[in-house]
Amino acid sequence: MAIKSRLVDFMPATSLFRLKTFWWMAGAGCLLAVAAGWWMWLSVGKSKARDALNAQSGFREPVLEINFPRRVEDTAENDRLLEAGVKSGIWRTQRGSGANHFIEVRLTNQGRMFFSEIGNDIVSTARVGKRMVKEVTTMKRRGTSREIEFVYNWEELGEAVAVLGDDGPEMQKDNKGEAILLYENNQWRAIHWGTTELDESVARFRKLKAAE
Structure with missing residues (x-):
């Protein structure tokens, strides 16, 4: 260490400056290489995650998971929820009389193309449509899995x-x-995806809820 110290002491100022510059540039180069490698890994990973999600039919063409009782409680909230289906011609509603008031849902001929009356339930048999992931915005490593956030739209x-009304997809x-991959x-x-x-x-x- 003493010899090295003496060499540095007697080293010309220009040489010392060049040496420091060399090590600074070498360090910066290493950091840039690591950053570039990380960016490339992340870019490739995001691309593969996007393709994997788009390749799964369950995500790409999801089922319209609607299932509810054919006779429901007669409330203003239920009436509003069923209104979009009435306006779109999928079903019609009528109020039952008697001790317990209820709203009864009946499928139209058009509605039977997308829903079925199974027992006392109305069950969807349709798909929502087709969607596509445009971009994976974040990716986090969790062991052998990845947690991602993404942006998608409906094609x-x-x-x-139409039964979803104004709150439905656009x-x-x-x-x-x-999603988790x-x-x-x-x-x-x-x-899993949400x-x-x-x-x-x-x-x-x-x-x-079913009317009592």
Whole structure:
């Protein structure tokens, strides 16, 4: 260390400056290389995550998961929720008389193309439409899985979506979602996804309770 110190002491100022500049540039180069590698890994990872989600039919063409009792409680809230289906010609409603008031839902001929009356329930048999992930905005590593956030939009919407009214999906509108992807059999596969825009509008129908 003493010898090295003496060498530095006797080193010309210009040489010392060049040496410091060299090490500074080398360090900066390493940082840039690491940053570039990270950016490339993230870009490729996001691209593969987007393709994996778009390749899954369950995400790409989701089922309209609506299932509710054919006879529901006669409330103003239920009446408003069923109104969009009436206006779109999917079903009609009529009020029952007697000790317990209720709203009864009856499918029209058009409605039977997308829904079925199974026992005392109205059950959707239709798909919402077709959607596509445009961009994966964030990606987080969780062991062998990845948590992602993404932006998607609808390319097609089926007629049955009309029952969702103004809260339903819209064409070419950017929507946000999140998903968990798992790496298995040399490929990424989405094991869970959530899309608030669709999930919340469908969830309203779960509040329809059967009339007593």
